Amino acid sequence: xxxxxxxxxNEASPTPLYRQLAEAIRTRIRLGDIKTGDALPSERELSDAxxxxxxxxxxxxxxxxxxxxxxxKHGSGTYVAPRIEQQAGLLSGFSSDMGNRGLRPGSxxxxxxAGNPTPExxxxxxxxxxxFVLRFARVRTADGEPLAIERAVVPAxxxxxxxxxxxxxxAALEAQGxxxxxxxxxxQAGLATQEEARLLSVVPHAAVLxxxxxxxxxxxxxxxxxxxxxxxxxxxxxxxxxxxxxxDTSR
Amino acid sequence: xxxxxxxxxNEASPTPLYRQLAEAIRTRIRLGDIKTGDALPSERELSDAxxxxxxxxxxxxxxxxxxxxxxxKHGSGTYVAPRIEQQAGLLSGFSSDMGNRGLRPGSxxxxxxAGNPTPExxxxxxxxxxxFVLRFARVRTADGEPLAIERAVVPAxxxxxxxxxxxxxxAALEAQGxxxxxxxxxxQAGLATQEEARLLSVVPHAAVLxxxxxxxxxxxxxxxxxxxxxxxxxxxxxxxxxxxxxxDTSR
DNA sequence: CACTTCAACTGGTATTGTCGACCTCGTGAC
DNA sequence: GTCACGAGGTCGACAATACCAGTTGAAGTG
Numbered sequence: 001x002x003x004x005x006x007x008x009x010n011e012a013s014p015t016p017l018y019r020q021l022a023e024a025i026r027t028r029i030r031l032g033d034i035k036t037g038d039a040l041p042s043e044r045e046l047s048d049a050x051x052x053x054x055x056x057x058x059x060x061x062x063x064x065x066x067x068x069x070x071x072x073k074h075g076s077g078t079y080v081a082p083r084i085e086q087q088a089g090l091l092s093g094f095s096s097d098m099g100n101r102g103l104r105p106g107s108x109x110x111x112x113x114a115g116n117p118t119p120e121x122x123x124x125x126x127x128x129x130x131x132f133v134l135r136f137a138r139v140r141t142a143d144g145e146p147l148a149i150e151r152a153v154v155p156a157x158x159x160x161x162x163x164x165x166x167x168x169x170x171a172a173l174e175a176q177g178x179x180x181x182x183x184x185x186x187x188q189a190g191l192a193t194q195e196e197a198r199l200l201s202v203v204p205h206a207a208v209l210x211x212x213x214x215x216x217x218x219x220x221x222x223x224x225x226x227x228x229x230x231x232x233x234x235x236x237x238x239x240x241x242x243x244x245x246x247x248d249t250s251r
Numbered sequence: 252x253x254x255x256x257x258x259x260x261n262e263a264s265p266t267p268l269y270r271q272l273a274e275a276i277r278t279r280i281r282l283g284d285i286k287t288g289d290a291l292p293s294e295r296e297l298s299d300a301x302x303x304x305x306x307x308x309x310x311x312x313x314x315x316x317x318x319x320x321x322x323x324k325h326g327s328g329t330y331v332a333p334r335i336e337q338q339a340g341l342l343s344g345f346s347s348d349m350g351n352r353g354l355r356p357g358s359x360x361x362x363x364x365a366g367n368p369t370p371e372x373x374x375x376x377x378x379x380x381x382x383f384v385l386r387f388a389r390v391r392t393a394d395g396e397p398l399a400i401e402r403a404v405v406p407a408x409x410x411x412x413x414x415x416x417x418x419x420x421x422a423a424l425e426a427q428g429x430x431x432x433x434x435x436x437x438x439q440a441g442l443a444t445q446e447e448a449r450l451l452s453v454v455p456h457a458a459v460l461x462x463x464x465x466x467x468x469x470x471x472x473x474x475x476x477x478x479x480x481x482x483x484x485x486x487x488x489x490x491x492x493x494x495x496x497x498x499d500t501s502r
Numbered sequence: 503c504a505c506t507t508c509a510a511c512t513g514g515t516a517t518t519g520t521c522g523a524c525c526t527c528g529t530g531a532c
Numbered sequence: 533g534t535c536a537c538g539a540g541g542t543c544g545a546c547a548a549t550a551c552c553a554g555t556t557g558a559a560g561t562g
Contacts, residue, residue: 016545043512055306055545071471183492189459235439241435325544509557517551519547
């Protein structure tokens with residue numbers, strides 16, 4: 001059985017109690033202290049053992065519910081959910097996506113500069129056509145093999161200069177304090193054009209996966225518009241979907 | 252400004268207060284009472300006006316945060332987030348997906364029956380190869396035009412008979428009390444095989460979007476394994492991704 | 503022996519009270 | 533006029549308590 005002692009929680013830490021508790025439970029699960037299907041101690045027990053109020057315990061459990069680590073059953077208990085493989089970092093960039101897949105990411109620059117947006121870009125980024133944008137186009141490689149062509153557009157005000165972007169666009173944006181929190185992705189199947197075929201080292205008309213992504217800051221302003229073409233024979237896109245935690249049955 | 256009166260909330264209703272409140276605010280936003288970018292009344296104000304405790308008000312706001320309708324700024328206020336187009340019902344079936352796109356869904360049966368799982372199916376559904384599964388294969392149409400081929404496999408114990416499935420597999424499962432809460436989807440680009448081309452009325456080697464989906468119940472047991480091939484020229488797959496509500500910066 | 507009942511669990515909702523961190527904007531000093 | 537500063541407002545975190553609502557299994561009943 002899981003034993004949780006107050007000792008594990010640091011009262012003075014700036015990290016909120018519910019996060020510390022969540023992390024403690026997360027660790028227990030990762031270490032196999034409590035296994036898939038096992039019941040967690042009841043909320044009241046946890047509350048007593050860690051000397052944390054039940055409300056706070058519930059908050060910790062809720063974050064783990066969101067992560068899919070636990071499942072609750074009213075009247076019965078809280079259980080460790082079976083591990084489902086980690087989803088690829090969706091809002092993360094190419095680099096960490098490749099990292100998750102155990103591939104070595106690389107890239108070759110095609111274009112890096114500033115300019116005015118096309119009408120389509122102006123529309124999706126909410127800009128006037130006379131405002132400035134930065135463009136980044138790269139061939140992305142995995143273990144040295146070309147895997148995708150990626151063309152990103154960012155409103156110029158979010159970055160000091162095009163050269164601020166090293167390997168990761170997201171890292172550069174975050175360094176300036178701009179962190180996208182939402183994204184909208186559109187995925188299509190298509191055939192490689194002549195140019196794409198050349199850049200990706202495939203035959204023309206090979207299958208490609210086209211991914212279009214728009215990212216937004218917390219206040220809703222668009223920060224990035226990226227269009228990519230992935231080799232269909234080497235890449236698949238994995239998403240995990242979850243139903244809302246508390247389905248609204250009243251409507 | 253938004254005025255919320257206690258009158259809107261029904262004390263005696265079986266629906267929890269926080270959901271009633273969330274619904275009330277949701278309605279206000281939909282009706283344009285409060286517009287994009289506007290600040291919501293402060294939590295204390297809402298609490299006073301509706302005579303609901305602040306904790307409960309926060310819960311209501313949190314559900315709207317999850318839905319992407321609101322965004323909070325510590326020390327400043329809670330604001331109405333810009334409307335981002337509705338995501339397609341991800342865990343929903345073909346029918347409601349088409350509904351969202353304003354297309355009339357239809358289908359033509361190819362196969363409907365019972366049998367033993369293939370090794371691959373046994374693996375992904377967590378079954379023994381001697382247990383039974385039900386198979387459903389259909390050509391899915393939108394406004395009468397073929398759009399996708401869909402092949403679903405469900406462990407037999409979840410449905411009384413193959414005939415329980417009318418137009419919607421999900422509806423049939425839910426009628427038996429089985430509601431999938433999580434799904435894992437894998438999306439690939441490919442070229443249509445001879446048979447696919449025939450069923451979809453496209454030329455061989457046309458681009459197709461292959462989607463593989465596994466769904467799970469709350470307790471983690473796999474309930475469905477579906478493989479689909481969508482016409483690349485007529486379908487795109489849209490997903491919305493969100494960063495976790497409270498990013499853990501401590502790790 | 504099968505069946506029903508019910509008490510003692512479990513999680514679900516809601517209140518009141520307190521303190522802290524953060525943001526904004528007006529006031530006053532320079 | 534510009535700038536630093538602080539007061540007051542906002543969200544963030546937590547405690548202690550109360551009661552409601554499903555679940556479960558053991559005791560009692562037929």
